[in-house]
Amino acid sequence: MIRVEQVTKCYRHGSVETEVLRGVSCEIPAGAFAFIVGPSGSGKSTLLHLLGALDAPTSGEIYLAGQPLSRMSAADRDRLRREEVGFIFQSFNLLKNLSALDNVLVPFLPTQRGRTHRPAAIELLNRVGLGTRLDHRPGQLSGGEQQRVAIARALLKNPKLILADEPTGELDTQNGSQIFELLHELQAERGTTIVTVTHDHRYIREQDRVLEILDGRLVSQNDVVSR
Numbered sequence: 001m002i003r004v005e006q007v008t009k010c011y012r013h014g015s016v017e018t019e020v021l022r023g024v025s026c027e028i029p030a031g032a033f034a035f036i037v038g039p040s041g042s043g044k045s046t047l048l049h050l051l052g053a054l055d056a057p058t059s060g061e062i063y064l065a066g067q068p069l070s071r072m073s074a075a076d077r078d079r080l081r082r083e084e085v086g087f088i089f090q091s092f093n094l095l096k097n098l099s100a101l102d103n104v105l106v107p108f109l110p111t112q113r114g115r116t117h118r119p120a121a122i123e124l125l126n127r128v129g130l131g132t133r134l135d136h137r138p139g140q141l142s143g144g145e146q147q148r149v150a151i152a153r154a155l156l157k158n159p160k161l162i163l164a165d166e167p168t169g170e171l172d173t174q175n176g177s178q179i180f181e182l183l184h185e186l187q188a189e190r191g192t193t194i195v196t197v198t199h200d201h202r203y204i205r206e207q208d209r210v211l212e213i214l215d216g217r218l219v220s221q222n223d224v225v226s227r
Contacts, residue, residue: 001030001161001193002051007060009046020046022216023060028209030065030160031191033184035204038213044197045165047213051195052085052163053077064161082107086154088164088196092146094138100125100145101134104153117156124152128182144175151179155186162187164196168203176203 009021021043028034036044049055050062053069062069064084069077081087094103102109104121125131128148130141138146147167154162164183168176180203187194204210212220 001032001065002026002028002195003063004047004051005061005063007047007050007057007062009043009050009055010058020216021050021057024213024216024218025060026211026218026221028193028195028211030193031187032193032209033187033205033207034193034195034209034211036195036197036211036213037199037201037204040199042213043216044213048163048165048195048197052087052161053080083157084160086157086159086162088147088150088154088162088167090166090169092138092143092150094146094149096138099135099137100130100141100149103138103149104156106153107157121152121156124155125149127186128152142175143171144178147171147175147179148182151182151186155190155192158190160193162192162194164194166197166199168198168200173202176200 004024004026007021007024008019010017010019024047036047038044046055050057056070064080072080095106098106101121104125105117108117122131122134125134128151130145130148130152133141133145138149141149168179171179183194183196184205186192210220210222211218
């Protein structure tokens with residue numbers, strides 16, 4: 001599903017250049033549940049954003065399903081993000097003036113597809129335990145409930161790949177555990193490839209793939225978590 005070859009990422013601020021990723025190479029099989037771990041500032045989120053074509057590497061190449069991202073046109077990368085990749089972020093990114101249901105439908109509301117996706121959105125909200133809160137706005141939902149809305153939104157387009165950046169960073173342990181339990185269930189049912197950044201190893205299972213980054217370098221990639 002994902003192949004990363006000697007990827008570097010540098011940011012320039014004036015005359016100062018900061019190298020965030022340094023020659024990262026890794027593979028994530030289709031249908032895997034993978035975690036990117038490492039200390040704060042190690043480059044975890046940067047790598048995740050590159051995998052989702054939200055940014056481009058300074059050098060190296062990323063392949064999704066055999067397709068090199070660097071050779072895609074801007075329109076093709078937009079289509080990839082819109083149709084094949086689901087994003088879940090720590091901040092939820094819900095619109096305060098919309099209901100839970102409409103927040104799930106947001107990617108499709110500007111088009112006629114919003115109406116056709118409504119039954120599927122309701123089914124997903126029921127699946128994540130929010131079937132009685134379809135009309136509630138984000139301010140009327142707990143943090144865990146808001147994150148479930150964000151997960152339903154990411155799943156609505158039935159993406160091949162879900163990228164989650166610290167999806168439980170603002171949640172307590174109980175809600176965090178429930179979110180990862182849900183993600184594991186959905187991944188097993190749909191065969192979706194899921195890659196998530198986390199600083200908390202408690203959510204990692206033995207069968208998950210773990211990529212550890214330190215100072216911008218990939219220092220290990222294992223299928224079994226070291227306890």
